[in-house]
Amino acid sequence: MPVKSKHIPRATIQRLAVYLQVLEALKSEETEVVSSEALARACDVNPSQIRKDLAYFGEFGVRGVGYYVSKLIHSIKVSLGTDRIWRTALIGVGNLGRSLLRYQGFPKRGFQIVAAFDCDPFKIGETISGLEVMCPRRMKENVKDLRIEIGIITTPTDRTQRAANYLVESNIHCILNFSAARIHVPDHVFVEYVDFFHHLYALTFKLNTGAMQRPATFSKN
Amino acid sequence: MPVKSKHIPRATIQRLAVYLQVLEALKSEETEVVSSEALARACDVNPSQIRKDLAYFGEFGVRGVGYYVSKLIHSIKVSLGTDRIWRTALIGVGNLGRSLLRYQGFPKRGFQIVAAFDCDPFKIGETISGLEVMCPRRMKENVKDLRIEIGIITTPTDRTQRAANYLVESNIHCILNFSAARIHVPDHVFVEYVDFFHHLYALTFKLNTGAMQRPATFSKN
Numbered sequence: 001m002p003v004k005s006k007h008i009p010r011a012t013i014q015r016l017a018v019y020l021q022v023l024e025a026l027k028s029e030e031t032e033v034v035s036s037e038a039l040a041r042a043c044d045v046n047p048s049q050i051r052k053d054l055a056y057f058g059e060f061g062v063r064g065v066g067y068y069v070s071k072l073i074h075s076i077k078v079s080l081g082t083d084r085i086w087r088t089a090l091i092g093v094g095n096l097g098r099s100l101l102r103y104q105g106f107p108k109r110g111f112q113i114v115a116a117f118d119c120d121p122f123k124i125g126e127t128i129s130g131l132e133v134m135c136p137r138r139m140k141e142n143v144k145d146l147r148i149e150i151g152i153i154t155t156p157t158d159r160t161q162r163a164a165n166y167l168v169e170s171n172i173h174c175i176l177n178f179s180a181a182r183i184h185v186p187d188h189v190f191v192e193y194v195d196f197f198h199h200l201y202a203l204t205f206k207l208n209t210g211a212m213q214r215p216a217t218f219s220k221n
Numbered sequence: 222m223p224v225k226s227k228h229i230p231r232a233t234i235q236r237l238a239v240y241l242q243v244l245e246a247l248k249s250e251e252t253e254v255v256s257s258e259a260l261a262r263a264c265d266v267n268p269s270q271i272r273k274d275l276a277y278f279g280e281f282g283v284r285g286v287g288y289y290v291s292k293l294i295h296s297i298k299v300s301l302g303t304d305r306i307w308r309t310a311l312i313g314v315g316n317l318g319r320s321l322l323r324y325q326g327f328p329k330r331g332f333q334i335v336a337a338f339d340c341d342p343f344k345i346g347e348t349i350s351g352l353e354v355m356c357p358r359r360m361k362e363n364v365k366d367l368r369i370e371i372g373i374i375t376t377p378t379d380r381t382q383r384a385a386n387y388l389v390e391s392n393i394h395c396i397l398n399f400s401a402a403r404i405h406v407p408d409h410v411f412v413e414y415v416d417f418f419h420h421l422y423a424l425t426f427k428l429n430t431g432a433m434q435r436p437a438t439f440s441k442n
Binding site for chain 2: 017
């Protein structure tokens with residue numbers, strides 16, 4: 001199924017990620033068909049939102065039936081470009097980097113980490129999840145040989161820009177940055193910043209403004 | 222400074238998180254004042270967006286000067302409720318859980334993990350970053366004693382609902398869920414889902430629709 005639009009709002013992509021997770025869970029329970037109401041409930045959105053989001057890539061479901069789970073998973077993956085495996089490199093083998101290298105969930109979602117880099121001589125040569133940690137000086141040759149298209153930065157903040165420079169010089173145009181530091185890259189390079197703290201802020205903002213009832217036993221010291 | 226609005230859009234909270242990071246970096250470089258243009262450039266947004274976001278809590282900067290860095294940090298923290306430390310508990314001491322327990326960045330951003338839980342008898346009793354891993358059956362008493370207000374779930378998907386149940390029964394009304402599983406909780410409990418894959422999807426969507434130039438040396442197999 002062709003993607004109907006070259007621009008999909010960020011919020012829609014976020015919801016598509018949720019739909020995919022819920023649909024994959026349904027599939028693993030061998031559910032073949034799901035009504036838009038049931039899917040909406042499971043995803044915590046309203047049915048009209050789902051219909052609107054799916055309309056971006058021409059998926060409307062079957063009236064009176066709902067959505068065929070496997071077919072919808074495939075359609076969403078095609079539209080996001082994750083009906084194939086994207087080869088990625090990780091740079092920064094600290095706690096978070098190791099945790100990502102060991103995370104088993106990447107291939108199912110269309111990604112594989114095929115190389116790990118760190119400038120620490122004590123880490124170079126170490127093997128994690130089958131990958132030998134390499135010196136970033138060797139990145140350029142490896143990116144080409146291993147056909148890497150996306151770089152994942154998990155360095156401390158004071159090494160983030162240098163990591164980005166290595167990726168850009170290695171001809172990687174897509175960067176996922178987990179570090180708290182902002183990076184400067186040429187215009188043709190696309191950066192996504194991962195920061196889970198805004199989720200915590202959304203919680204504290206609610207607690208703070210009294211939008212939620214606070215447990216009576218807690219004082220606000 | 223009082224928060225002017227009880228509702229701030231999610232996108233604004235996300236940007237406030239970015240502003241805070243950039244401002245903290247400026248502060249660590251001993252920058253005292255920043256123009257809205259320079260702040261906007263460092264944050265990758267336009268100046269009018271910053272002014273609009275800050276207007277939610279009545280912060281407008283000083284005409285011809287800009288923003289006082291420390292004062293603005295404080296204002297944003299007050300508005301988000303992170304001018305204090307929120308005490309959190311983590312449940313699920315796997316790779317990600319360990320990585321978060323070892324992460325040093327929490328207190329600076331207003332959070333502290335004060336308890337860690339896991340149902341695996343081989344993990345109970347282990348000490349990570351000074352915290353002894355406890356059985357979730359002991360959660361209720363500890364949540365009260367340790368004045369825990371936010372729960373962080375980092376379990377595998379098949380244990381996520383059980384972890385959520387423990388938190389809810391322990392009177393925790395705010396949950397940050399890193400697991401890929403959706404959870405069912407009473408209406409008064411607020412859940413935030415952390416999923417970094419939508420950031421990867423945003424990258425692949427761009428690559429896939431040709432919105433970005435693909436490196437010429439890579440084939441799309």
